[in-house]
Amino acid sequence: MMPAMRMPPGREVVPRYSTGERLTHWAVAVAYVALFLSGLAMFHPFFYWTSAFFGGAAFMRVLHPFLGVALFVLFYAYALRLWRDNIMTDSDKKWMSNMVAYMNKAAEPYVDGKYNAGQKLMYWSMVVVIAGLFLTGIVLWRPYFAPSFALVTRRVAAVLHAGLAFVMFVGIGIHVYAAYWTKGSMRAMTRGTVSGAWARFHHPGWYARMTGKERP
Amino acid sequence: MAFQSLDVINRSASTSTPPQARGALEVAKLIDISKCIGCKACQSACMEWNDLRDEVGINPGHYDNPADLTAQSWTVMRFYEEELPADKGLAWLIVKDGCLHCAEPGCLKACPAPGAIVQYANGIVDFQQDQCIGCGYCQTGCPFNIPRYSMKDQKAYKCTLCSDRVSVGLEPACVKTCPTGALAFGTKTDMKDLAGERLVELKSRGFEKAALYDPSGVGGTHVLFVLPHGDPELYRLPKDPRVSPLVALWRSGVAKTLGVLTMVSVVVAGIFHYMKVGPIEVDEDHKENPS
Numbered sequence: 001m002m003p004a005m006r007m008p009p010g011r012e013v014v015p016r017y018s019t020g021e022r023l024t025h026w027a028v029a030v031a032y033v034a035l036f037l038s039g040l041a042m043f044h045p046f047f048y049w050t051s052a053f054f055g056g057a058a059f060m061r062v063l064h065p066f067l068g069v070a071l072f073v074l075f076y077a078y079a080l081r082l083w084r085d086n087i088m089t090d091s092d093k094k095w096m097s098n099m100v101a102y103m104n105k106a107a108e109p110y111v112d113g114k115y116n117a118g119q120k121l122m123y124w125s126m127v128v129v130i131a132g133l134f135l136t137g138i139v140l141w142r143p144y145f146a147p148s149f150a151l152v153t154r155r156v157a158a159v160l161h162a163g164l165a166f167v168m169f170v171g172i173g174i175h176v177y178a179a180y181w182t183k184g185s186m187r188a189m190t191r192g193t194v195s196g197a198w199a200r201f202h203h204p205g206w207y208a209r210m211t212g213k214e215r216p
Numbered sequence: 217m218a219f220q221s222l223d224v225i226n227r228s229a230s231t232s233t234p235p236q237a238r239g240a241l242e243v244a245k246l247i248d249i250s251k252c253i254g255c256k257a258c259q260s261a262c263m264e265w266n267d268l269r270d271e272v273g274i275n276p277g278h279y280d281n282p283a284d285l286t287a288q289s290w291t292v293m294r295f296y297e298e299e300l301p302a303d304k305g306l307a308w309l310i311v312k313d314g315c316l317h318c319a320e321p322g323c324l325k326a327c328p329a330p331g332a333i334v335q336y337a338n339g340i341v342d343f344q345q346d347q348c349i350g351c352g353y354c355q356t357g358c359p360f361n362i363p364r365y366s367m368k369d370q371k372a373y374k375c376t377l378c379s380d381r382v383s384v385g386l387e388p389a390c391v392k393t394c395p396t397g398a399l400a401f402g403t404k405t406d407m408k409d410l411a412g413e414r415l416v417e418l419k420s421r422g423f424e425k426a427a428l429y430d431p432s433g434v435g436g437t438h439v440l441f442v443l444p445h446g447d448p449e450l451y452r453l454p455k456d457p458r459v460s461p462l463v464a465l466w467r468s469g470v471a472k473t474l475g476v477l478t479m480v481s482v483v484v485a486g487i488f489h490y491m492k493v494g495p496i497e498v499d500e501d502h503k504e505n506p507s
Contacts, residue, residue, distance in 0.1 A: 011500060041328075042328040042349075042351065043328070043472065043475065044472045044475070044476055045229040045230055045231050045328075045330050046231060046476065048229065048329075048330055057329055057349045058348070058349045058350060058370075060349070061349040061350055061351050062350070062370075103489070103493070104493055105493055105494070105496060140351075140352075142350055142351060142352040142365065142370065143350075143352075143365065143367055143370055146352055147365070151355070151356065151361070152460075152462075154355075154356050155356050155460050155462040155463055155466075156462060158326075158353070158356055158462070158463075158466050159462050159465060159466045162466055162471075162475070166475050166478070166479070169479055169482070170478065170479070170482055173479075173482040173483065173486065174482070177486040177489070177490075180490075180495075181489070181490060181493075181495055181496060182495070182496045183495045183496060183497040183498070184497070184498060195498070195500055197498045197499065197500050198498050200498075201498045202498075
């Protein structure tokens with residue numbers, strides 16, 4: 001083991017994500033982008049050019065389901081580590097009722113947990129959507145599984161798969177934007193820490209539990 | 217515009233319309249079941265012309281051989297032993313199975329690969345295997361269960377109506393070889409006229425329910441059947457085939473456009489929200505517990 005580098009003390013930082021959590025998150029993100037680009041090419045001819053990123057459309061079609069399995073495994077490995085912090089509580093109701101005001105910066109966030117209700121909703125919607133995408137994807141997977149399903153099952157799966165992928169895009173779009181909008185958040189996933197001020201403002205309850213300090 | 221008979225009028229997964237200035241005669245193959253003796257010469261001719269060799273299978277105890285359509289067998293004679301209604305006795309109904317070349321092809325609608333499935337002005341629906349990406353969606357779209365997926369190259373295959381022969385003025389190989397005249401090929405109008413004459417004859421011979429199979433649910437087909445007993449279901453042909461509403465929804469221009477529009481809106485909404493509201497920033501130099 002190399003000795004840790006010593007840095008002079010600066011602003012207060014609070015650890016938010018472990019290295020394992022961060023790497024899994026980004027592995028999921030990479031798989032998502034690849035899946036999204038390849039799926040989009042098959043969804044609308046307008047985007048067929050994205051197949052060029054995958055060495056041609058035929059190979060892209062082969063890769064897509066394997067990427068899907070990778071995302072499925074990585075996502076649930078990640079989600080399993082976070083589920084306790086994503087249980088909805090009573091205090092989340094207040095956040096939900098203030099959500100529109102919060103989006104317009106007209107109301108203070110009231111958050112007790114490590115995540116606010118919006119983040120929790122994102123979490124649970126992804127838990128459901130990715131399971132649905134995985135199951136319907138299996139039904140469509142050529143050449144391995146599709147032949148063993150009835151035609152009507154495949155038709156239903158195709159519609160659901162496209163619909164769920166669409167929900168996922170909207171969800172991930174909000175997720176990415178929210179991370180960009182809330183300055184100081186990106187650092188949690190890129191470096192694993194957030195500033196004390198960020199934690200006190202966005203997640204006061206979590207801050208108090210993490211640092212043993214009083215809630216502001 | 218090389219071969220007039222093969223002018224493309226429809227192309228899978230394409231955003232632009234192919235040239236349509238020039239009209240063309242629609243062709244059709246007429247399969248007169250009342251004249252068919254089940255000799256399978258058409259199957260052999262199809263194999264020969266298209267240079268296909270299926271796996272040697274086993275005899276499962278019936279006359280269907282091979283037992284089903286495959287990527288190497290684009291047409292198969294099916295033998296149905298059928299007890300006819302109204303005590304008309306037992307009959308052997310022999311159906312030449314293969315692509316019907318729909319005017320509104322479900323395979324083409326479902327296909328996500330541009331140009332992997334094309335529809336010619338003469339009505340032939342053709343797979344272009346070099347453009348095929350092997351997703352098998354054409355099977356999902358087909359109301360007749362025709363396309364077959366090859367495990368060898370992961371591409372879909374079906375009857376081409378010998379588009380290569382038709383483009384140079386020849387009839388399909390199966391038609392060329394049929395010894396009883398059960399198969400005929402020509403313009404769709406001519407084939408319907410021919411079928412009409414045959415129906416009159418059949419009816420005069422006691423086949424009161426004899427009918428022509430040209431299902432309107434898929435806009436009509438370019439392979440027509442004369443059904444001596446009328447009811448398509450006796451011949452295991454779908455009574456009212458149409459592209460499944462699920463496929464129609466999944467591949468509809470409206471659904472795809474709505475999908476893309478909403479995705480664009482998410483991006484636009486993000487930009488606009490940021491410009492209007494601005495980011496949420498915390499004052500890093502703010503002293504702890506200011507109260």
